[in-house]
Amino acid sequence: MSSASDFKRLHEGxxxxxxxxxxxxxxxxILASLGFRALATSSAGxxxxxxxxxxxxxxxxxLTHCRQIVxxxxLPVSADLENGFADSPEGVAETIHTFAGTGLAGGSIEDSxxxxxxxxxxxxxxxxRVAAAAEMAGKVAGGFVLTARAENFLxxxxxLDDTIRRLQAFEAAGADVLFAPGLPDLDAIRTVCAEVTKPVSVMMGIPGRTFSVDELAAAGVKRISTGPALARAAYTALIAAAEEINDSGTFDFAVKALGSSKIVERFGG
Known part of the structure; x- marks a missing residue:
């Protein structure tokens, strides 16, 4: 499953x-081997x-990174395209055109x-800016799932009122998925989901703002990403292991680490 239409259907379950x-x-x-049905890039990761x-x-x-992940x-891949690497609507549209050429199934444009x-x-x-991105996404051969992000809370x-107003306007402008990262609680998430008709995406892994898949489903969420949380977890483990070596001269971290062959198995090798 790699097309934008397949990716879009995954939001309809x-x-x-x-x-x-x-x-x-x-x-x-590794994530593909674990059964996830789509991936997304993370600008921070x-x-x-x-x-x-x-x-x-x-x-x-x-652009190179997106090609590598695709x-x-x-699996379908949606890219974190930050602010479209441009201020102007024309520049954002050009970014959609350029990045769609990597084989991405979609991407997000933020208002930050x-x-x-x-x-x-x-x-x-x-x-x-969202309208220009949506117009260009509609011209991409095979389609392109456009996610519009309202970044107030980050x-x-x-x-919340301005965030909802923006998401509603982004929906009207042609966005396929709506995203307001950093919403503070389930009530806010539930309110956002009730005020728009397009699928709502949320990002989990922000300390103090993490809820279960079941809780988010009950609130009306249709997509959950992890942002930089998995990368943060990996780098945290690396730092802890290196600090153990420096501070205590021991290598106990390696006891719990997977063997090389187990990791390679996850690569599909």
Missing amino acids: SGPLVIPNPWDIGSAR MAFAYGLGDGKVAPDQV GATG TGRPETPIYDFDHAVE NGRPD
Whole structure:
């Protein structure tokens, strides 16, 4: 299952589509071997693999990363395209055109500017950007599932009413999936799901804002991603193991580690 139409259908099941976020080819293949039906890139997870912070990876490197994740498995892949690597609607549309050429089944565009002094695009401009992305997505041969993200809650603007207003406008502008990362609780998630008709995606793994698949399903969620949480967990284990070596001179971490052959089995090798 690799087409955008197949990916879109995965959002129409009775329960949420859990779509984890690998950060390299190996993690993508492991997740595929565990039975997940689709994958998504993570801008932060990818940045960690380059030794950088989120948002610090050049667009051409992001493009290479997307090609690698798409080519790693036969699963549909949705890309974290950040703010479309452009302020203008025309630039965002060009990003959709360019990245769709990697074989992606979809991707997300957020209304975050990346500028601390003005972190969120003005409402009208944000809607124009999504509309341009949706128009270009509709021209992609084979289709492209566009996710529109309202980033208020990740940028110090915990305004649920404005978030819903933006998601509703993004839906009207042609987005296929709606996403407001960082919603504080199940009541907020439930409210968002009730106020739109397109599938709602949420990101789990944010400390203090993590709920079970069953809880999210009951709230009306149709897609669950993990953002950088899996990459964070992997790097946390690496740091703990290295600190054990430095601090105590022991290697007990290796006792619980999988053998190399077991890991290679998960790669499909």
